Amino acid sequence: MTVICKASAYAHANIALAKYWGKSDVALNLPAVPSISLTLEALRTDTTLVFDKTLTHDELQINATQAKEADQKRVSAFLTFLRERYQQKCFARVQTRNNFPTAAGLASSASGFAALVIAFDQAFNLGLSKSELSALARRGSASAARSIFGGFAKLDAGIAGHDALGAQPLFDAQHWDLRVVVAITTEQAKPLGSTAAMTLAKETSFYYDAWVKHAPSLCQTIEQALGERSLTKLGPALEASAMSMHACMLASRPAIIYWNAATLSVLSALKHARETTNLAAYATMDAGPQVKVFCLPADASRVEALLMTCEGVQRTLTSKAGPGAQVTEAT
Numbered sequence: 086m087t088v089i090c091k092a093s094a095y096a097h098a099n100i101a102l103a104k105y106w107g108k109s110d111v112a113l114n115l116p117a118v119p120s121i122s123l124t125l126e127a128l129r130t131d132t133t134l135v136f137d138k139t140l141t142h143d144e145l146q147i148n149a150t151q152a153k154e155a156d157q158k159r160v161s162a163f164l165t166f167l168r169e170r171y172q173q174k175c176f177a178r179v180q181t182r183n184n185f186p187t188a189a190g191l192a193s194s195a196s197g198f199a200a201l202v203i204a205f206d207q208a209f210n211l212g213l214s215k216s217e218l219s220a221l222a223r224r225g226s227a228s229a230a231r232s233i234f235g236g237f238a239k240l241d242a243g244i245a246g247h248d249a250l251g252a253q254p255l256f257d258a259q260h261w262d263l264r265v266v267v268a269i270t271t272e273q274a275k276p277l278g279s280t281a282a283m284t285l286a287k288e289t290s291f292y293y294d295a296w297v298k299h300a301p302s303l304c305q306t307i308e309q310a311l312g313e314r315s316l317t318k319l320g321p322a323l324e325a326s327a328m329s330m331h332a333c334m335l336a337s338r339p340a341i342i343y344w345n346a347a348t349l350s351v352l353s354a355l356k357h358a359r360e361t362t363n364l365a366a367y368a369t370m371d372a373g374p375q376v377k378v379f380c381l382p383a384d385a386s387r388v389e390a391l392l393m394t395c396e397g398v399q400r401t402l403t404s405k406a407g408p409g410a411q412v413t414e415a416t
């Protein structure tokens with residue numbers, strides 16, 4: 086027997102309503118600002134981990150294809166961190182599959198690292214708590230800490246040197262039945278990963294300090310609006326969080342521009358529909374050109390139709406709230 090142990094797990098991507106952008110501790114990957122997200126049922130990553138004594142290094146396949154070197158290195162570094170912490174030595178074969186565009190601003194690292202941590206815990210029978218799993222996932226990618234939980238999750242800002250920070254569940258998926266309609270404007274991977282972009286923003290953007298100063302109050306408003314289930318309070322605040330984060334990126338040198346023409350076309354169509362027809366639908370964008378629109382279930386098909394009228398939108402994808410990361414039961 087060369088296989089020591091194996092396990093499979095899945096996790097869903099999450100979309101931040103209050104954005105995480107910037108780190109208070111790069112080595113421990115602690116966020117500089119608090120963030121709140123919704124885990125999405127429709128965006129799922131499935132991962133299988135096989136620890137095999139014959140391997141001389143970790144192997145990573147994404148969607149049945151050998152991963153790029155940078156992705157291999159990142160996952161292997163994370164596995165090495167887990168191995169050191171839990172006194173393991175064996176290398177792993179990692180097979181991961183996303184049912185959505187990988188690395189195009191649709192949070193594949195969030196679901197990817199969350200699924201990886203759950204599979205690691207299962208493979209070695211560690212019995213870690215959700216809060217511990219979330220703190221470990223954060224070391225891989227801070228947004229992954231939130232994907233451990235279903236529904237709405239919050240990740241506080243970290244204090245440098247304090248490694249125990251994990252996300253917490255804020256409201257479960259049943260608390261408020263919101264929809265997210267994603268306008269897919271490209272299936273291409275993003276040119277600059279969020280980790281590198283955050284460093285560039287911190288080092289060069291005039292607006293970075295202002296972002297870190299003001300993000301917590303936006304996050305607080307978003308938390309209150311979720312508690313009150315008030316879309317008219319939530320919408321403007323979630324848009325302000327996304328726009329302020331992108332303003333910080335735009336003021337970096339060189340400017341970090343994740344949007345494309347279709348992104349702007351969607352923003353303008355939404356604004357027009359809100360002003361002329363009172364459509365309650367609000368947009369957010371991450372490190373990519375896709376636009377994610379929050380609305381009530383009754384308005385989802387209207388939003389889908391509106392987005393499809395925008396030039397450059399290839400397709401839409403609609404999701405409700407999804408569950409937290411879990412072990413895949415053997416069949």
Ligand code: DP6
Pocket residue numbers: 100101103104105106114120194195225226227228229279280281283370371372
């Ligand atoms: C724009 O979690 O991908 O999606 O911790 O460096 O891996 P690292 O960054 P990552 O950043 C996500 C940034 C964002 C906003 C968000 O999801 O909160």
